[in-house]
Amino acid sequence: MVKLWQPVDWPAPKRVRAIYSLRQGGISQPPFDSLNLGLHVSDNPDAVLTNRAMLQGAAKLPQSPYWLNQVHSTTILDVSCTSDRETPTADAMTSRALSMPLAIMTADCLPVLLCDQQGDWIAAIHAGWRGLVDGIIEKTVAKYPGDPASLVAWLGPCIGPEAFEVGKDVRSQFLDASPEAASAFVEYREKYLANLPLLAQQRLASIGVMNVTFSHLCTYTDAASFFSYRRDGVTGRMASIIWLSD
Helix, strand or coil, X not given: CCCCEEECCCCCCCCEEEEEECCCCCCCCCCCCCCCCCCCCCCCXXXXXXXXXXXXXXXXXXXXXXXXXXXXXXCEEEHHHCCCCCCCECCEEEECCECXXXXXXXXXXXXXXXXXXXXXXXXXXXXXXXXXXXXXXXXXXXXXXXXXXXXXXXXCCECCCCCCEXXXXXXXXXXXXXXXXXXXXXXXXXXXXXXXXXXHHHHHHHCCCCEEEECCCECCCCCCCCCCHHXXXXXXXXXXXXXXXX
């Protein structure tokens, strides 16, 4: 039987549940084959909704996840304070609500999941390089009412440091914010290879979040498991999903 998802392996409390989806086991046709979860990529909407329902059943999610219209912004939605299930435009979510899965879609960008050690607060972040530069991680952590040192973070599948080619302008934007970011870039063919997870870990450390787990999974090189926008152009989306159990 094809595996649709994997559990997130991190030191979170038991009442915090988290998974990430794989690309196999759905019904979408090429180039979205096959467990595409993104409605915004020109796939057949009925296929996408079927894929979402299949994942919900296979992973035993308590209900349909909360999905976002992600636009590389720093807009953060508190799901605890809304009952609106229309798809809002935002790139991060926080919640204290039980049994409300938060879903972040990616196909090279970095999914970041957060929770506190008590299992009372969770967050899900869509962290591409633009969001990282603009402070999406710092702004999300600022929504947490407690000490950031008590947070636990997971950095999910994304384009790896041996595949993410960027220009000098991208590197300059990170270095303008923090000289430490230089260690996350390696010169390559008059450009640079960027290490997204390291950049995220640096941003987390700068605000006191030290308990960070790296997935070490590369979307670009593992075509059997993951969609990759950089590799394929027109392609599907995976999801990283977190929720508080009863």
